[in-house]
Structure formats: C-alpha cells, structure tokens
Amino acid sequence: MSGDRLSLLIIGGYGTFGGRLARLLGDEPRLRLLIAGRSLEKADDFVADLRAPKDGSEGLGSSNLGASLQAVRFDRDGDLAEQLTRLQPDLVVDASGPFQSFGDDPYKVVRACIGLDIDYADLADSTGFVAAIGGLDAEARARGVFALSGLSSLPALSFAALDVMAPHFARVDRVAAGIAPSSHVKIGLNVVSAIASYAGKPVPRLSDGKVSSGRGLIDAMRVTVAPPGAVPLKSREFLLVDAPDLALLPARFPELQSSFTGVGTEPQPLQRLLGLAAQLVRLKLLPSLTPFSRLIQRASHGFAIGAHRGGMFVRVTGVDAAGKRLTGGWHLIAEGDDGPFIPVTGVAALVRRLLKGIRPEPGARPATGELRLDDFEAEFRRFSITTGIRMENEGACLPLYHRVLGSAFEQLPPAIAAIHSVGPAGGARIASGRARIERGRGFLAGIVARLIGFPPAGEDVPVTVRFTADGEKEIWTRDFGGKTFHSLQLEGKDRDRHLLAEVFGPFRVLVALVPEGNKLRLVVRGWRFLGLPLPLFLAPGGETFEEERDGRFRFHVEIGGRLTGLVVRYTGWLAVA
Template identity: 75%
Template sequence: MSGERLSLLIIGGYGTFGGRLAQLLGEEPRLRLLIAGRSLEKADDFVADLRSPKGGAGRLGGNDLGARLQAVAFDRDGDLAEQLTRLKPDLVVDASGPFQSFTRDAYKVVQACIDLDIDYADLADSTGFVAGIGALDAQAKAKGVFALSGLSSLPALSFAALEAMAPHFSRIESVSAGIAPSAHVKIGLNVVKAIASYAGRPVALLREGRPASGSGLIDDIRVTIAPPDVAPLASRKFLLVDAPDLALLPSRLAGLQSTFTGVGTEPQALQRLLSAAARLVRLRLLPSLLPFARLLQRASHRFAIGDHRGGMFVRAGGIDGEGRKLSCSWHLIAEGDDGPFIPVIGVEALVRRLLEGKRPESGARPAAGELSLKDFEAAFRRFSITSGIRLEREEEPLPLYRRILGSAWQKLPPALAAIHAGGARTASGRARIERGRGLIARLVALAIGFPPAGDDVPVTVRFAAEGDTEIWTRTFGNRNFRSWQAEGKGRDQHLLVEVFGPFRVVLALVPEENRLRLVVRGWRFFGLPLPLFLAPDGETYEEERDGRFHFHVEIGGRLTGLVVRYAGWLVVEE
C-alpha cells in the first residue's frame, strides 16, 4: 500500500474500458487512481470530467470524498522501470490493447511489474496472450505478487458462469459462449482492431473431441439470449471469435467435445457484410481487415439500429448425475449504456477484495475461475443488468410456461402457477368484455371468434395438452374461441407462440413482482411475417389478487384500433 490508499495505475485509463473502471472506482476514498495513457492532455481532460458533478463518478454517487485522481503520462514502449518506480503503484491494470497486436516483448509490462514487486491484472481478450502468461508464474510466485490476465467478460465472467452451472453435470461435453453488444454503444477502435485481426483467419477450437480449426467471423451459431426475468434479446447469429476460453477450456474439462465463442452484433445485416468481408480474407482476396478497422468502427456507430440492450450467454451441454442428457445455459441482459461496464466489473471486484485484505494467490495465470458468479452478481445490482440460468432435460417434459420461464417460474404467485401447471384442467370465473367499433376491428374479431361485449360474463377456460402444445378453449357466455400455444423455436426460442385463426403472435413472458406480462415480439398472418410496429399492442398481463388468478388482455393495433379487451378472474376447478 502507498500510505493509507491503494495506488492503482490504469493503463488506457481514459479509454473505452479503462475510463469505465475509473468511473466504478472513482467514489472509493481508499484509492489513489492514476489515469494513464500516452496523452497527458487526454488524461487531464478525463480526470476533470470525472471530478465534475456530471462526470462518471457522479453518475454512481461519487463526491469530493472519493478516490484521489491523478492524470499521468505512461508509454508502454518507454522506460517501464523508470515510469513504474516514479509512479509507485500497488496494482497495475492494463486496459489498453489490442492485446492481439502485442507480439514482440508482449509481456514487457507484466515482467516490469513482477521485477518491481507490483501486482498486475489486465482485460486481455487475446487467446495467445492470456494463455501464455503462465510462463511468468514461477517468477511471480518468487516475488510474492500476482499477475492475472483476462479479468474480463471472456474468460473471467464466462468461467464464473460455467462453474455455477457445473454442479448440475456429471460430465460437460460442449461449451459455447457469446457476447451481444448493444448497437447503440460506441465500440472502441482497439476492440474493432482485435476482431479485425482474426477475421477470415483460422481459429483453434474443439470439434468431436479433437482439435480443429474454425474460420473467424464466418462460422456461426444462432442463439436467443433470454434471462428468466426479462424479455429476451432478438434472436441472432453469433460469429466465431478468437477468445481465451477456446484455449483454456480443454485443459479444465475432461471429456469436452466441442467449443465455440462468438459475437452477435446488431443490426444483423451489417454483421453479414462483415462476415462476407471475412470470407474475402479466407479466400486471400484481401490480406486482412485490419486496414479497415476505423471504417468498420464508423459503420458500427452510424448504423446504430435496434434496441438499446446488450447481452451475453454461456451454454453447456452434457450428462447430469443420473445419466440423462442435460442442457444448461446462463444468460445476461444489460439495459442502455450499462453493458460496457461488464468487462471491467471483474477488476472492480478484485480491487474491492484487495481493500478488504483479500489477496489472490501469488503467481501469473489466466483469470479464468478467479472470481465467482456471486462476485459479479453483487456488482450487477448497481446497474440494470439481469442474469439467470436455464435448465433443459430432454427426458423431463415440463409444463409450457415453466419451460419458457426457467428459474423465474419459482417466482410466480401460486394462482398463476396453478393456471399454468400443465396437463388437462379447467378454470372458471367471470369477465368483462369490450369490443372495438371500427370496421377492421370488427372483421378481425369475427375472423378469430372473439366474444361480444358484456359485463360480468361467465367464463370457462379448458386447457388441453397435445405433445409440447397447449390448446386453450375459452367460453364466454355461450361463445367459444380457441387458440393454441407452444414454445418458440429457432428465431423465436424462449418465447411463447400463440395462434389465433390465421394470426401467429410471438410473446415474451416477463415476470414483474406478482404479475406476468405478455409482450408482443413479432407476428405473422398466414405464415407471412408482418412489421412489428403494426403488431397487436395493448397491455396484457396476469396477476394474483386476493388469492385468485386475474387476467387483463387487450388486443388492438395502429390499423385496427381496439379489437377486444377482456379482464376478469379464474379459479382452477378441482
């Protein structure tokens, strides 16, 4: 320690991730933060902004009693021993990069820290850099310092999620992971350079238990990121990226058969163009995409189309303790601008551990497994970040809503759980019905068979299960109408699909306290996809009140106006 404060040098401290780390730690009075980079002027400007009431520290509740901030110049190609000796940090965090470009003397910063008895951590996402740091392990142990590489989303957070899922398995056979940044987040140039460096290049992974070679930004998988408690992200393809997990997983998991790490960006059309460019590299029609990194960055900023939400997933497949096939997946969604804080949360957790006197073991190693998922989840609570785990056993059919909700099923009030318990059942109650008066609304209601308007109308709902599908037959007074519901597949994975006559509506199930909201995420007419902005809207939810299941369904749209609104209560018959 330097005096009464832990002195932390952040290389790249005013950059995309280093700056966010400074924001997270800026309120901590036990820290001395050295915001470092080649440009002292940029470091000064960043520190001034951080100290201002509208700065990053203020966003998280910082004040004048927070960390001691200092802008410093630091050149990783300069005299490292002289710079580190003069600055006297207790911990160096390298948040610069791209680490893929560190070839000659790649570990010179790490080596300088070890030589001067300074602890080290970084946000590296380069497979070679992270996996290779172990060569300095003996030196670090001899000096009594630690050097942790890859204390970021991949591999620190991905391994934490994998370890949280591991107890469900007797053997893990496949692991895939991916990051889906929000289209509205400004991606840093170093991140783009890192991705461009392996576009169209061979990427080492596992297939059928053997070392194999994939193609960067060409090979893909489709995944829907869907934490149990929030509406999922739009289904998307994830393109293969070279991440440390691919090198680290085979030595950690005996019997592992396949691996994949990917990135899924929005809009997907722009990602398809990026993949096409990567194919030109693979065909040797282009030497590399690195010269186009700045152009790619500008394109990502210009075409910021889609929801302002980002996410991440880790998916494992294998055998459970009873010998059954099991698929387990961890999902995360970050709202708005909170996503880019995720890669630095691991470093923040490390620093707060150090402030509590809890040091990692000495030695140089990848940061995979260094932190637990609970460490990350504690930090998620400061943001609009939701995460959760889903389990799927092939031989264990579950009720429809339970399959879609995953672990969020446990949070449903008893009355809602009883309605969605699965199997053949009947519920009855009373309802109030309103009908739209427009011509198109009346025609739609007639096509589907919605009941006429009425107050205190007797209602009965009969549920019948046919395979993975539920058929709902609703009787309002003497009028019946039917729909069938099923779990979405492919693009509609983790969503509820409900079919009314010629209309197929895709819904997200979103738990909120004692309420379950149904949010339209897509629709089709006779199988033809229709624009989402024309989809049926209105507030639709289920909730428990006075021990009863209550429903509120509102169907309308821009073209139709109100079609039908019905609300009431049901009790499951014994």
C-alpha cells in the same frame, strides 16, 4: 497497499474500458486512481470530466467521488522501471490493447511489475497472450505477487458462469459463449482492430474432440439471449471470434468435444457484410481486414439502430448423473449503455476484495476461477443488468409456462402458477369465473374479431376456460357466456426460442413472459400471418397481464393495433374447478 489505501495505475485509463473502470471505482475513498496513457492532455481532460457534475446534479463530480484521481503520462514503450518506480502503484491494470499486437515482447509490462513487486491484472482478450502468461508464474511466485490475465467477460466471467453450472453435469461435451453488444454502444478502435486481425483466418477451436481450424467471423451459431423472466434479445447469429476460452476450456473439461466463442452484433445485415469481407480474406483476395478497422468502426457507429440492449450467454451441453442429456445456459441482458461496463466488473470486484484484505495467490496465470459469479453479480447491481440460468433436461416433463419461464416460474404467485400447471403428459384443467368484455368499434377491428371468434361486449359475463395438454402444446378453449373461441399455445423454437407462441386462426403471436411482482406480463415480440413474419410495430398490442389479487387469479387482456385500434379487451377472474 499503504495503510488501508490502494494505489491503482490504469494503463489506458481514459480509453473505452479503462475510463469505465475509473468511473466504476470512483466512489471508493480508499483508492488512488492513476489515469494513465501516452497523452497527458487526454488524461487531464478525462479526470476533469470525471470530477464534473453530471446532468445538473452532483453525480461523480461531488459527494459520490471518493477516490483520489491523478492524470499521469505512461508510455509502455518507454523506461518502464523508471515510470513505475516514480508512480509507485500497488496494482497495475492494463486496459489498453489490442493485446494481439503487442509485438516481440508482449509481457514487458508484466515483467516490469513483477520485478518491482507490483501486482498486475489485465483485460486481455488475446488467446495467445492470456494462455501463455503462465510462463512468468515461477518468477511471480518468487516475488510474492500476482499477475492475472483475461480478467474480463471472456474468460473470467464466462468461466465463473461455467463453474456454477458444471456441478449439474456428469460430463460436459460442448461449451459455447458469446457477447451481443448493443448497436448503440460506440465500440473502441482497439476492439475492432483485434477482431479484424483474425477475420477470415484460422481460429483454433475444438470440433469432435480434436483441435481444428475454425474460420474467424465466418463460422456461426444462432442463439437467443434470454435470462429467465426477462424480455429476450432478438435471436441472432454469433460469428466465431478468437477468445481465450478456446485455449483454456480443454483443461477445464477434459472430455470436451466442441467449443465456440462468438460475437453477435446488430444490425445483423451489417454483420453479414463483415462475414462476407472475412470470406475475401479466407479466399486470399484480401490479405487482412486490419487496414479497414477504422472504416468498420465508423460503419458500426453509423448504423446504431434497433433496441438499446446488449447481452451475453454461456451454454453447456452434456449429460447429468443419470445419463440423460442436459443443457445449461447462463444469460445476461444489459439495458442502455450499461453493457460496456461488464468487461471491467471483474477488475472492480478484484479491487474491492483487495481492499478487504483478500488477495489472490501469488503467481502468473489466466484469471479463470479467480472470481465467483457472485462477485460479478455484486457489481452488476449498480446497473440495469439481468442474469439467470436455464437448465433444460430432455427427460423433464414440465408444464408449458414452466418450460418457457425456466427458473423464473418459481417467482409466480400461487394463483398464477396453479393456472399454468397442466403437464405435457396429458390431461386438462378447467377454471371458471366472470369477465367484462369490450369490443373495438372500427371496421378492421370488427373483421379481425369475427375472424378469430372473439365474444361480443358484455358486463359480468360467465367465463370458463379449459386448458388441455396435447404433448408439448396447450389448447385453450374460452367460453364467454356461450360464445366459444380457441387458441393454441406452444413454446417457440429456433428464432422464437424462449418465447411463448399463441395461435389464433391464421395469426401467430409471439410473447415474452415477464414476472413482475404479483403479475405475469405478456410482452409481444413478434407476429405472423399464415407463417409470414409481419412488422413488429404493427403487431397486436395493449397491456396484457395476469395477476394474483386477494388470493384470486385475475386477467387483463387487450388486443389491438395501429391499423385496427382496439379489437377486444377482456378482464376478470378465474378459479380452478
């Protein structure tokens, strides 16, 4: 650094991740950003776009753009010493790739940086590249510079999440991590090429405590990404990918028995087709999927359907200090186009620490443990990103809503928490109050209402609700002025994990519990009739929430659908007897 300014050279600076890093750091006036790549024309175009006003406002094009920007040509196959000496960066960030195909001399950029006393970091996702960078450690230490590899979602962010959960465990047996990109995000060709390079081929991973060969894009596990208090992502299968975590985890957890890193893309049928193609490679009917990388990329771009949301998870399984089974899960959901910024938040956090005078120790090593989870989450606050941790102890006896909400249960106002505090060990709670009931006028609405047993319309109707715990289930018996109907509530399992399931006669409705200020919203995420899944767009909907107002528990329930119209709406208040 010269004075209080930092000169940052981003290799691949106009690419998928390098460009997002430049945008993320563009508001920092103490930075000189060198946007580098083989094409000076593309670098110039990117810088011009970065400076331009966005959406008719000033955006990054005016007052928000504090960094100094310069487009430069940089060829990693050229004279590196000459280029680096001319550009004089304080830090080089390699955001190009794929790192799996860097040839016979993969560390030539790293060695050139070390030789010129320039710090280095990268976004590498190649297991071999990240794990072996320690071979340059002595040289980097001698020059007093750092070279950090893998400062990305896997392994830097995943290990930061592990470091937060690890103190809860006396022993860690299994670790799994996965990334679930939004189907609307345009995945870069380098990323696709990296994955295609090992599809259907052996991927070293731990199984039963021994290193074994997993099968790239074939081995799978099903996960529901669900930060506490957020609407979960749709449950999906994650296919095994070769990530640095697989090589680095045994050193972090010596008793580890199993490891897994995966990717779960939408739409899932397209991912299953990719898995079938990987099987052809495994059976040696195809030599590799690499020649099909561009086709795979186009297919992923062409089938951009489904929710515009992405996510990530890190799951730990083991035992606690009392010897009881314990599972911890860190979950992340990003809305819209914010997900692709996640891999560059680690570098952004590193740069901001450097600007504060906080430097990593000299040496060359994987970037695990260099940043805390708090460092990443400080960057997440710029985006629509929700994170949270779920700790699930098999010996814990928690009320149903507490189990579904996890730590978000603590956000509930006291009146709502009190209603939902019937423990699974048995017992009942009764609450009484008054309600206003409206009924739909449609023919189908009447049939559904009679089938379930909803009460007739009325004003200021006395209401009593009995909550009875039955193991892990709750039976809700509602009495509206003498008209009684029942429902069964339970925690969703398997594909319905982290959702609340409520059973009305032959119907099962799946809802997400979402705390929001003084309210608890119930968001419908699926439904079934006699066990058969039905289209979500036909699911019973309407605004449904519980809230605390004037110190009292209040409810607002709407049940209706596209085919039926309004079936029933009941609002009112309850007080625990």
